[in-house]
Amino acid sequence: MALLQIAEPGEAQAPHEHRLAAGIDLGTTNSLVATVRSGTSETLPDHDGHHLLPSVVSYSEEGILVGQQARERATTDPLNTISSIKRLMGRGIADVMSLGEQLPWQFADSEASVPRIKTRAGDVSPVEVSAEILKCLNRRAEDSLGGELSGVVITVPAYFDDAQRQATKDAAKLAGLHVYRLLNEPTAAAIAYGLDEGADGIHAIFDLGGGTFDISVLRLTRGVFEVMATGGDSALGGDDFDHAIAGWIMQQAGISNDADPMIQRRLMHAARHAKEALTEADSTTVVMQLADDSNWQGELDVETLNTLIDPLIRKTITACRRTLRDAAVDIDEIEDVVMVGGSTRVPRVREKVCDFFAREPLVSIDPDSVVAIGAAQQANQLAGNNPDGEMLLLDVNPLSLGLETMGGLVEKVIPRNTTIPVARAQEFTTFKDGQTAMAIHVVQGEREMVDDCRSLARFELRDIPPMVAGAARIRVTFNVDADGLLSVEAMEETSGTKASVDIKPSYGLSDNEIADMLRASVAHAEEDRDLRRLREQQVEAYRVIEALQAALTVDGDQLLSAEERAGIDAHLNSVIESAKLDDVDAIENAIKQLESGCEFYVERRMNAGIREAMAGHTVSEFESSEDDSK
Amino acid sequence: MLDLSKNYFELFGLPAEYQVEIPALRERYRELQGAVHPDRYAAGSDEEKRKALQSAAYVNEAFETLKDPMLRARYLLSLHGVDMELGAETTRDAAFLMQQLEMREDLEALRHTDDSFDTLGEFMDRVSGMIKALVSRITVDFETPSKENLEDARETVRKMQFLNKLYAEAQAVEAQLEEEFG
Numbered sequence: 001m002a003l004l005q006i007a008e009p010g011e012a013q014a015p016h017e018h019r020l021a022a023g024i025d026l027g028t029t030n031s032l033v034a035t036v037r038s039g040t041s042e043t044l045p046d047h048d049g050h051h052l053l054p055s056v057v058s059y060s061e062e063g064i065l066v067g068q069q070a071r072e073r074a075t076t077d078p079l080n081t082i083s084s085i086k087r088l089m090g091r092g093i094a095d096v097m098s099l100g101e102q103l104p105w106q107f108a109d110s111e112a113s114v115p116r117i118k119t120r121a122g123d124v125s126p127v128e129v130s131a132e133i134l135k136c137l138n139r140r141a142e143d144s145l146g147g148e149l150s151g152v153v154i155t156v157p158a159y160f161d162d163a164q165r166q167a168t169k170d171a172a173k174l175a176g177l178h179v180y181r182l183l184n185e186p187t188a189a190a191i192a193y194g195l196d197e198g199a200d201g202i203h204a205i206f207d208l209g210g211g212t213f214d215i216s217v218l219r220l221t222r223g224v225f226e227v228m229a230t231g232g233d234s235a236l237g238g239d240d241f242d243h244a245i246a247g248w249i250m251q252q253a254g255i256s257n258d259a260d261p262m263i264q265r266r267l268m269h270a271a272r273h274a275k276e277a278l279t280e281a282d283s284t285t286v287v288m289q290l291a292d293d294s295n296w297q298g299e300l301d302v303e304t305l306n307t308l309i310d311p312l313i314r315k316t317i318t319a320c321r322r323t324l325r326d327a328a329v330d331i332d333e334i335e336d337v338v339m340v341g342g343s344t345r346v347p348r349v350r351e352k353v354c355d356f357f358a359r360e361p362l363v364s365i366d367p368d369s370v371v372a373i374g375a376a377q378q379a380n381q382l383a384g385n386n387p388d389g390e391m392l393l394l395d396v397n398p399l400s401l402g403l404e405t406m407g408g409l410v411e412k413v414i415p416r417n418t419t420i421p422v423a424r425a426q427e428f429t430t431f432k433d434g435q436t437a438m439a440i441h442v443v444q445g446e447r448e449m450v451d452d453c454r455s456l457a458r459f460e461l462r463d464i465p466p467m468v469a470g471a472a473r474i475r476v477t478f479n480v481d482a483d484g485l486l487s488v489e490a491m492e493e494t495s496g497t498k499a500s501v502d503i504k505p506s507y508g509l510s511d512n513e514i515a516d517m518l519r520a521s522v523a524h525a526e527e528d529r530d531l532r533r534l535r536e537q538q539v540e541a542y543r544v545i546e547a548l549q550a551a552l553t554v555d556g557d558q559l560l561s562a563e564e565r566a567g568i569d570a571h572l573n574s575v576i577e578s579a580k581l582d583d584v585d586a587i588e589n590a591i592k593q594l595e596s597g598c599e600f601y602v603e604r605r606m607n608a609g610i611r612e613a614m615a616g617h618t619v620s621e622f623e624s625s626e627d628d629s630k
Numbered sequence: 631m632l633d634l635s636k637n638y639f640e641l642f643g644l645p646a647e648y649q650v651e652i653p654a655l656r657e658r659y660r661e662l663q664g665a666v667h668p669d670r671y672a673a674g675s676d677e678e679k680r681k682a683l684q685s686a687a688y689v690n691e692a693f694e695t696l697k698d699p700m701l702r703a704r705y706l707l708s709l710h711g712v713d714m715e716l717g718a719e720t721t722r723d724a725a726f727l728m729q730q731l732e733m734r735e736d737l738e739a740l741r742h743t744d745d746s747f748d749t750l751g752e753f754m755d756r757v758s759g760m761i762k763a764l765v766s767r768i769t770v771d772f773e774t775p776s777k778e779n780l781e782d783a784r785e786t787v788r789k790m791q792f793l794n795k796l797y798a799e800a801q802a803v804e805a806q807l808e809e810e811f812g
Binding site: 151180181221224226318321322325378381382383384390392393394418419420421422423424479481482 | 660686
């Protein structure tokens, strides 16, 4: 029956109870998707066997490219090729401008507070760029698991603030994903290690990625992961090592600061290459093609590299010290130090971490994939596939949350490293007689002054009944959920007047913006899906045509009368004609007609096949290729 | 799901006493979170999710309160009908206040000494020693919670507030020194 059997991939599979879930590590440099299959967590490769998806999106003439294909365009089409977008997530235009010199793209002067990068496909926000990466990983997961994902766990740096978390969640929404949970990257790594090794005790996770640094100290007790404290820097990573090396190359090769984007990309490329080479060698040759196409060549040795990156590594060690203090843990109480993130491959990083913690750090799981693997395990549990699972994650908020009070000072409501979810309230009062409204300004950060903290939201409590100053009792409640996302509610208690906001950060997207993007992407998704179905049907049509023609060559004359043959040829021609048109239904229909019109022929072939088989042949030989006709 | 009208001690199945076994408290905390945490209701209804969130937040608050000597004392006082407004009331013990002023000056001066780290270490040890003494005093007060003893506990909590703040400031100085020299 193989000759004309048509089965849609996926349809043939029997439905089962197992819910498809995946963990996604949305990284600065690379992203990964992992899932739990038959009890083991594994990262999923693309069709070419690559597990790492470069976090690069290119808006090319032919459409949107993601991953390796996009990365290859980084030097030739730098303005339309966007990498390290994670560094811009949840950041305002001012923040982005402060990174300005390092970013090769052009920003649109838009009214919105969100930075938008100019590309040939129009202006795109960091959320949209991230959504493209997520879509690509989602497709990979669905292709390899054979069905739609019921939910995902997406990892974020523990030190991400509310705006950055919200932006990540928005990107997932835009990509059409159901997010079970945002999970802190070091916690995800701890899961991957903890469940593997079943080691109870206090662990430190040192996570240095492409653009972010986290340090978490957590206690593992029989499957319960309690984060005791977390610290870090959401703008420090391997990219900064690259920038430091690029600075050295510029100095050595006499390249000016205002080099064009293509030179900047080449510089970054050369810098990254040198950094990677120096994880193995003591010295490496750096070759840099200059603007006049001449080559500059120089030697970079490990000592020089170390001088360049030591100030950056020192920052990570300072953060480790503070986090241990916050956790009230001494260095000798720590069982293990786990290394996570590609940048922990740099020998100097390992050396410094080893010095500080006075022990050899653990590197037994690939630092690139450990976060995705841990996320997949949590996704699997949240999907309900592991009902007996004892695993429980108790995480903390990385940065203090507070309110602006008189004089631009910050009153902390929830201090950093408070276990989430958490609800805390603070009472305020009016300071003027007859005051009927109160402005509420929510901020995040450790500094005393509002201007030094990140502004998350402003809103107003109105309709306070007029009273003498100090008589009103205004209760402001902060709620942080298990994803680390904040909502705030204010209420005047004597009258019951209420106001509340979900923190849509000043830098975030409004719900309308998200809705617009969603509509646009849904429209595109339909187009994409239709196009894909058409291509699939066309491929199917050609497969059928070829198989039938091959069969006819073999035994058409023996098994069919001239009349029968003419009938089949007519069906065959109508499939050939339909495949040239862009009408899915017509192709499908023609194939069906052909199928039923050929039934008797298939039957005869099978009978003939059985006879042949007795003579030492198999049916498949008749189908496989032209050469079999002999 | 969880009876949110239970007080923190009831929630943790502990007698309403000042002395608390921290490991037992932690163990019970894990059990409670294991039952109510939102992750356990990822596939649940919105109502279940909302309740789980509320319950988990309540358990966290209870745990934070019970494991911290000052917050626990204040909470236990409130169960005895003594409501304190932290931050709004202060001790009138002149000798204690004088000592606090001096210690603050010591801390300020310490930034500029040659062996800042060692001196700071000694200073912090001294402060935590004083805090421990206050904890013992409160423990005794709550053993026989008479009116006077509760009043004494309240006064001791006020002092503890000062010392906690001083300790936090010392930590901030330590962090600053580390950033300068670390």
